[in-house]
Amino acid sequence: MIISCQNVQKYHGAQLVLSDITFDIRQGEKIGLIGRNGCGKTTLFRLLSGEERPDQGQISIRRGSVVGLLAQIQEAETRDTVYTVLQRSFAEPLAWQSRLRELEQQMSGLDAGTDEAAWNRVLKEYGVLQEKFEAAGGYEIDASIQRVASGLGIAGSQYEREFASLSGGEKTKVGLAELLLRRPDVLLLDEPTNHLDMGAIEWLEQYLLAYDGTVLAISHDRYFLDAVVKKVVEIEDGEAITYHTNYSGYQVEKETRLLQQFADYQEQQKKIKQMQESIKRLIEWGNRSNPPNPSFHRRAASMQKALDRMVKIKRPVLERKAMDLQLQQEDRTGNQAVILDRISKSYGSRTLFTGASDILRYGETAALIGGNGAGKSTLLRMILGQETPDSGSCMLGSRAAVGYLAQEAVPEDGKLSVLRYFREEAGMEEGEARGQLARFLFYGSDVFKTIGGLSGGEWTRLRFAVLMHRRPNLLILDEPTNHLDIDSREALEEALEEFPGTVLAVSHDRYFINRCFGKLWAIEDGRFHAFNGNYEYYKEKQAEQAAAVSSVPAGNGILPAGKGGLQYHAQAPANGIASSRKQRSAIAWEQEIAAAEERLGRIDAEMLAPGIASDAVKLAELQHTRDTAQAELDELYTAWMDEAEQKCF
Structure with missing residues (x-):
């Protein structure tokens, strides 16, 4: 056993976030930690990494075990380059290497014949350090960095860039590479696939499967969970439920467990009702007797004690509320919704794509795929008219009403409340606006949160609420599933399946692409390809x-x-x-x-x-x-x- 959590509780202010977390983790297990947005998964990670302490209960981690957490905000010295950050994983071997160079300089200035004691002392230290350096893989440092960085899609041209100049997603990717190079006993990964392209996700899956340490990953990527984990821990209503299977098996087991729990709950409620009626009758009989019969009261009191001692089965929630996204269109487009005619785009000497040509027809759903930096978002901006192609033309069909969901972070200076922002975007009265926001899981005081304080999932849900109100007939979505929990992703998938208009989306979520899209646009090696079929067929x-x-x-x-x-x-x-x-x-x-x-x-x-x-x-x-x-x-x-x-x- 490498980690054990027993009856862990954690409050944030007056709010109880985790009420009764109990589970065990064995050495080498690959575990998926799942749950809805805001259920306390990241809080649990902070408890496991030692950043915070539980208010009640106990967390035990095997002595000497090193726990590595992928931090949400990556930090480094002001002038550190990307390569310097990657080298932090080898701080001790690099310090030994530096000392070895110093000892080599000393030995070059010593004469073994005149100062034999000093020579032997330096030689002994050199031998010990060289042995430790070799055992720690010191001679493979550069090769290890290159292997992990290229696997995660960090190009060699980025090594000399200042870490501080990277975007948030790029920083997270470099932080993940640095953590993997450290090879801790326990890897705590919070949404590791969010900023990776498909090739990097598949590489990470293979890396984690071969990893000899323990992996605990928060993820909403269903293909990733199926490929990597063999055990699922779900956080629900502040409690942890363990399933010894992958994600697909978890879905089946959870449904079976809920149905069985509901049947047990109904049976127990029937028994409780019978006992309550029996207690009531016994008390009445005892009171009617003349003189009153105390034996009836004793039996009633004994039955009441048994009822009080009974462990009550909690009524299971068979179907939880999810985002109620219903996409409708005001009017349809012409037969041709998006027309690409031999468009090309370059930045300096770097060519993104050339000769991109295809027609997206009304009612079709197309997913735009490719590596990070391939030019997917650039192509979307050209379709929207926000950027001009170097050659060729890009046109929207007649009567096209575009609904665009950009890949934007939560505004840091967003001081508007959720309600005010939605009312301004949708032009709606307060009562109606609150009703619409409730459909997107903003209840009660949630509507008074500032948009700058929203989580990534909440911000995406709010923008979908605005998008639904506008009733577009051409949806253009840039990474729409990022930060959404699995329930919200499934609600989005169902809404897109029912949507009669045209959909073009950039995504790295393979499950989402496979379920919702019948056409793929791929940008690979500077070339554009169109493919009729879903993702599985494409592979x-x-x-x-x-x-x-x-x-x-x-x-x-x-x-x-x-x-x-x-x-x-x-x-x-x-x-x-x-x-x-x-x-x-x-x-x-x-x-x-x-x-x-x-x-x-x-x-x-x-x-x-x-x-x-x-x-x-x-x-x-x-x-x-x-x-x-x-x-x-x-x-x-x-x-x-x-x-x-x-x-x-």
């Missing part, structure tokens, strides 16, 4: 692409389509989308599309032939031909739909 195709590349012998000149990144969707023709083909009759369109589909069918049939199945070179060549044919067919469909819409409007 399957990535794996197939990688396998196809590795199976082609070097030097044969045949490469799968889209080498250097996936490309499953045709780029726009050179003379632009709108004027790609001259107008023609419906029959001509149908004939050309039918011929293209027939060509595609012939290639598919050839690829299924038994003689081809074992010929990797021939398969790669056919795949390349098929991709070209598919691109031509997609182009025909796009041009045909464009012409049909132009005739309609």
Whole structure:
């Protein structure tokens, strides 16, 4: 046992945050700590790290164990660089290294023949220090820093930047790298995936699975919890409930537990009611007797004592209130909601993407994915008209009413109350505004909190309340699930599934993307790709692409389509989308599309032939031909739909 919590209580002022926290953690366990926003998870982390002490109860940590906490606000000396901060994990080995250099200087000035005692003393100290330095991995310091930093997406070009100049998300990422390099016995991670892109999240999952220490992670990332943890501790109503499974198993076990608890509660209530009626009858019988019969009163008193000693089962809450987000639109857009026509963007010598072309149609949902700094938020700003592309054009469809949720931090100087802010944004009377805010979990005195004092999850819920009131038909969301708890994420997912309009969102939440989006826009290695399908299908195709590349012998000149990144969707023709083909009759369109589909069918049939199945070179060549044919067919469909819409409007 490395950590034990027994009946821990903690108050914040007069508010009881944790009422009865009891659980045990064994060496090497990977545990997910979950619960709604504000339930006390971060408070528990501060108790476990020793920053605060419990008001009641006991927390025991095995003697000699080192606990590492990923702090919410990262601090460093004013002039410290990113690399200096990463080196803090190796402070002791680096001090030994410095002393070894000093001893080398001393030895170079000593003569073993004339001052043998001093020489032996220095040589002995040098040997001891060198052994300790080697055992602590001193010779692999730079390699270890490089491995962890690159895994989390910290580029080498950032090493010399001043730590103080980084954004909050970048500081958190560097702090996480520094903590992982320290390799404490217990890792306390508070929302470790919030500022990581998908590649970094997947790397972190593999790192934590191989980590030989104990990991306790607060997270609302459901894929991360499924991949890493084998035990879930849920904080609910100030108490801790333990489930020995991952997140998916927790959902099943919790439902079963609640239903069983409700059945036990009903059975106990029935028994309590029967005992109360029996006590009442016994007292009445005793009073009616003439003279009064004290035996009835003794039996009633004995039964009352048994009732008082009974451990009452708490009535379980089968369904807790969640954010009531109902997205509706005032009017629909035209068939084409967002049109990208060969747009490119660079900053100095750095190219974000080139030739980005695609059409997002009314009712479609698209997720924009890519690494941190790939240009996702830049592309959103160009779609919104806040930034100009270097080349190409970006247009919104007719009658587009945009609802934009930016990735903004809580305003530090926000002095307006929640109620005042919402009323000003929505133009609403106080009574109606309070009713709307209650739908987003702002009850009673919550509406008088200043927006500067809100948590990240509360600030996102407030902005969704404003967004819902505006009734847009095109939603553009930048990391909408960041800081939301799992219940609020599920409410958002259900609202998006019911929304009739168009949705474009930047997100690194793989569960959210997989559930809500049928199209992906990916920015990889300076190239833009459009892909029809959800995230799981996209990953399957990535794996197939990688396998196809590795199976082609070097030097044969045949490469799968889209080498250097996936490309499953045709780029726009050179003379632009709108004027790609001259107008023609419906029959001509149908004939050309039918011929293209027939060509595609012939290639598919050839690829299924038994003689081809074992010929990797021939398969790669056919795949390349098929991709070209598919691109031509997609182009025909796009041009045909464009012409049909132009005739309609």
